[in-house]
Amino acid sequence: MVYLTRSEHFNAAHKLYNPAWSYEKNEATFGVCANENWHGHNYELLVTIKGDPDPDTGFIYDVKKFSALIKDQVIEKLDHRNLNLDVDFMKNKMCSTENLAIAIWEQLLPHLPVGVQLHCIKLYETPRIYVEYFGR
Amino acid sequence: MSKKVSVFRREHFNAAHRLFNPDWDDAKNTKVFGKCALPNYHGHNYELEVKLTGKPDKKTGYVMDLKELSDLIKREVHSRFDHKNLNLDTVEFRNLNPTAENIAIVIYDLLRPHIDEDLDLKIRLYETERNFVEYPA
Numbered sequence: 088m089v090y091l092t093r094s095e096h097f098n099a100a101h102k103l104y105n106p107a108w109s110y111e112k113n114e115a116t117f118g119v120c121a122n123e124n125w126h127g128h129n130y131e132l133l134v135t136i137k138g139d140p141d142p143d144t145g146f147i148y149d150v151k152k153f154s155a156l157i158k159d160q161v162i163e164k165l166d167h168r169n170l171n172l173d174v175d176f177m178k179n180k181m182c183s184t185e186n187l188a189i190a191i192w193e194q195l196l197p198h199l200p201v202g203v204q205l206h207c208i209k210l211y212e213t214p215r216i217y218v219e220y221f222g223r
Numbered sequence: 224m225s226k227k228v229s230v231f232r233r234e235h236f237n238a239a240h241r242l243f244n245p246d247w248d249d250a251k252n253t254k255v256f257g258k259c260a261l262p263n264y265h266g267h268n269y270e271l272e273v274k275l276t277g278k279p280d281k282k283t284g285y286v287m288d289l290k291e292l293s294d295l296i297k298r299e300v301h302s303r304f305d306h307k308n309l310n311l312d313t314v315e316f317r318n319l320n321p322t323a324e325n326i327a328i329v330i331y332d333l334l335r336p337h338i339d340e341d342l343d344l345k346i347r348l349y350e351t352e353r354n355f356v357e358y359p360a
Contacts, residue, residue: 098267101266122307124311125264126238126239127237128237128267129266129352166265167258168261213268
């Protein structure tokens with residue numbers, strides 16, 4: 088079993104704001120991240136898959152196809168977007184890095200070829216803050 | 224030899240923005256700015272490098288106390304821009320397109336009055352790891 092990781096990036100706006108709470112409670116819980124006019128990040132996304140190398144190609148998965156898959160299913164939908172307003176798979180969800188990592192996993196999972204397993208979504212919100220999701 | 228030394232302080236702020244010219248229609252803004260003109264904003268982790276050049280003070284050995292420089296940057300820059308929408312939340316970009324170039328010039332102008340005039344000031348601003356600007360050029 089070998090792990091293969093592809094790194095991509097996207098730049099997006101978001102805010103952490105629970106619409107069921109008052110402004111005061113949101114500010115107390117989320118601080119500056121609750122700014123109603125959003126703020127933003129350069130997100131770095133690392134997608135790790137695992138499998139056994141194909142005996143003919145030596146690949147778990149052709150990285151050009153792997154990159155194209157991530158771009159089509161994730162990056163195109165997130166890059167230069169507002170995560171709260173523009174992204175269908177984040178509707179009615181809190182736009183935390185945690186929830187975004189889970190959502191990215193769910194976006195990619197159905198499109199992986201047979202024999203390739205999704206292992207980890209690692210998502211950096213900033214160089215100092217990142218999450219990892221390994222599936223349920 | 225003048226024994227001038229450059230000292231650097233790095234800080235960062237996370238902000239939303241979009242690039243557009245209000246005098247242009249949507250088609251022209253999209254043609255010029257591409258995805259950066261999308262109407263609901265996007266964002267960046269901006270990395271800021273402030274460079275001061277001068278002779279070390281004879282008494283302290285400092286060009287400038289970097290803790291003081293850090294506090295100055297937090298007061299004048301970070302408090303204005305961090306976790307803000309540059310287009311909507313700031314006075315500086317109310318009528319100015321918040322390109323990295325313009326942000327660097329604005330940051331220079333915010334810091335310059337508070338720094339000893341004997342010191343040269345230069346701003347380097349990373350919008351992303353791959354795109355950065357420097358002012359003065």
